[in-house]
Amino acid sequence: MKTPIELTFDVLANSRNESANEVLLAGFEQKSGPLYLGALKTILARRSKETHSAVIKRWHDFDEEEREFVIEARGRISGALRDALLTDDSVLFGNACQIIELMAEYDLVPNLLTLAEHTSSPHAADAAALVQRLTANLSDLLQSPAIGNNNGDPQVFRKSVLDGLKRSLDRFRYHKRTEILDAFCLICGPDDYLLLTILDDPHHPCFKGICQVLASSDYPTIHNLLADLLQSEKAPATILSIISHRTDREFICQLLGLFDQERTAAFSRNLKRLRSFSWLNAPTHRLSGFEEQDQLRAVQLLSASGVSSDTKLDAIEELVINGEPAGRATACDALAEFSGDHANHLILQAVYDTAPQVQAAATRQLRDRHIPGTMPLLSDLLDSKHEEVRCSAREALAEFSFENFVKTYDGLSEEARQTTGNLVQRVDEEYLPMLKEEFTSPGVKRRLRAIEIALLLEVVPFVVDNLIALLTDNDHIVRTAAAEALRYWPVPEVQAALESAAHDRSAAVQNAARSSLTVFASYEPTNSTGFAEVQQ
Template identity: 65%
Template sequence: MKSPLELTFEVLANSRNESANEVLLTAFQWENGPLFIESLKTILARRNKEAHTAVLQRWHELGEPERQLILKSHSRISGALRDAILSEDSLLFTNACQVVEHIEDYDLVPNLVALSEHTTSPHAKEAAALVLRLTERLSALLKKTKKQNETRDPRVYRKSVLECLKRSLERYRYHKRPELLEAFSQICESNDEFLLTILDDPHHPCFKDMSHAFASSANSAVIDLLLKMLQGEKVPATILSIVSYRTDRKFICRMLEYCDQAKSTPLSRSLKRLRSLSWLNVPSNRLSTFCEADQVLCVHMLSASGVSPDAVLDSLEELLLAGEPAGRAAACEALAEFPGDHTNHLILQAVYDTSPPVQAAATRQLRDRHIPGTMPLLSDLLDGPHEEVRNAAREALAEFSFENFVKNYDNLSEEARQTTGSFVQRVDEEYLALLKNELSAQGVKPRLRAIEIAQLLEVVPFVVDDLLTLLTDNDHVVRAAAAEALKYWPVPEVQAALEIAALDRSGTVQNAARNSLAVFGSFEQPTSPDLVEARQ
């Protein structure tokens, strides 16, 4: 059952008698207690602008529970809010601004913009600041998913707010409110015609202040707009100048993210048009001061830009000497585009870096740079402790492939065959399989050459089965060469095969087989576990 007080306020809430407002306002003058709370609830339930204005007048005195009651009733007090914003009463205006900001009432933006344009109004500057804060909130709403904005569509608000701001900026020469410019830039699209018109015309009233906003604002929405414009098909020269000019860390890091995420052709073209980046000359922005991931992105961005080679080289050198492992590796890879003795010296230094990826990046470049004395170094790196570096050395020495060795074999001296063969064994991991293919080649000459190579590389134990097969080859020269080569593997199986070959119809084959059998006595039976395993 309702109490008498509750019944009284229920009657007042439903009453059409204007005297009810006077009663409620009298009760609202109490500072606290049930009478105060019930009168506030009842005033908010009624639609009376005068009473709502009285509530706004006391906003600064209210506690959080009372303020929440007002915020939940914002749709009923919208008229009072509008009047309060236009009021000359500073306290009422300030209270109304706080409520508008809390409820994010974008419908009142036109009123705030109109007030901002009145340069003689004492509230103009505060109104402009509120417009800027509201567009910041709207920008954040626009970034949320549709599901996160279930109660309202921010795109509808953006359209109306943008139209209002554009009309105001057309009168910019009269009010000069930079807050309205920045508010506009926070919610407009990168291809907005009005924005492009401003940036393409140095004589436009908004040009100077808009450029300043882009060059100095730390607001994420403004920075994003600036960087999105870099991805356009036609990028204003003003935007390129601003991007080149900015040196603040927040902007740089955001630009690195964009360059990493957006691999578009327009962005690549824009980066190539950047002839300088002022932040490269700021000591606090040295590449080595960035986090490891951003160091890599810095290298990629600089490599894709049109910044002078000398400036890029200086930055890469600093990073190579003082950066994190991933950054040093990226810098070393980027140095591949820079010839010269100084760069060669940096690469030689990087070969001895403590990080294997950096060593590997440097190793890949040694051969192509034609640095004197690097062959012994590459030879050592082929036997290094790190697989990544060994693989890089193989890449650098890719010319020492088994295919090339076979192709040039007949033109090499005996000494060159020994040296080249040693490299082939360590560079081409498939050389044994390829040698086996050569041993079964169609022509006689390739098979004879393959037998000779097997002896040269001392890998007879690894191709015994192939050589045993060649003991029955159609060509007696091949059979004789195979019998000669088998003397390097004195095992019973080979001995038995040679004894049969000693009865070959060709005297040449017989002699070769007997000679191999004759030298078997000077060899011990192979007991090396590695050879036995390889043989199996």
């Protein structure tokens, strides 16, 4: 059931009689109360420029609720807003601008552009500023569609606004409104033909202004535009120059963020065309002050760019000395492409870093750099308390493998065999299984060498089963060598095997077995349990 006042306004809202507008204005003249609110709502429900203008004129007096009513009338009051933009009344114009911005009324951008181009109009500057704000709002909407817009499709608005802006840019030499350039850059996109034309033509009236916008704007959309252009198939040289000269932190972070994704061939090519970065010399943006992840990306950027080696080395040095742990480690890795005393000095410095990952990164490069005194250092690092450092040291000394040791064994002096053997034991974690394999190799010489190496490396307890097996070898020399080697492990199992070997058909084997058993007699007796414990 409607109240009488509601009934009155219901009739006035639906009446096709234009006289209703005057009645509503009479109700709207009251400053407050249900009649005033009813009149306001009814005015906004009808389509009448005259009454809508009266509402716009009083916008600055409205409270939040009343303003919400006006915003909800989006679309119906466009005509009155358009008229208000063209008026000389500053209050009406100011109110209209506020409403347009709150409503995000992109349909009025062409009217605002026309006004902005009238340099003699007192409202031209405000209109241009409003175009810029509306376009910034639209670009946010385009970047994050999740924000939502009940007005319509942002892409449709983008097209119409962009067309208007392009027409206005054709007349830029006359109006010189930089806000319009700014607005254009915000929504044009990296493939825009006009943008690329302007960037390729230094004599274009908009060239200087566009460069200024791209070089100084702090809108994330402009940063995205620059990043997109850098990844485009043929990035204009102007864009590369702008990217090289920007020193603001937000943009640098955006640029570094590109390294989180896979790099295209075009992007890599364009990066190579970047010859310098002003931010590397900016005292306020030292690399060491970047966040850890950004330091990593900065090293990647420098490595991929066409920046001179000296500049790269300076930047890497700064990171190696003052960077965060991950940054220092990545900087060490990047030093691999640099040779010379300076780089060697940095690597030696990094070997003593407090962070294991930095130590590991430096250790990996020690051997290849042929720095004097590296071997003892690597030998020490093999015993580092950090697993990753030990791994890196083993990686650096990879040539000291058991395989290489066996190959060169015969050519080594006794002393060299001892030293190298010890190193192999520490470097090659797989040496024992490989030694066991040697015991079963078909060549007599190889089996004999395996027995010799087992004695040299003092690993008889670990290969005792293989040695016992060799006591029944076809070759009596091998059996003899095995019987001699087993004297160093006096356990019952070995003793039993040697007693059996003492009855070998070969006199040499018998003698060796007996000799070993004689040595056994001088040891304290032990048992299998003790053997297992010692082996463990």
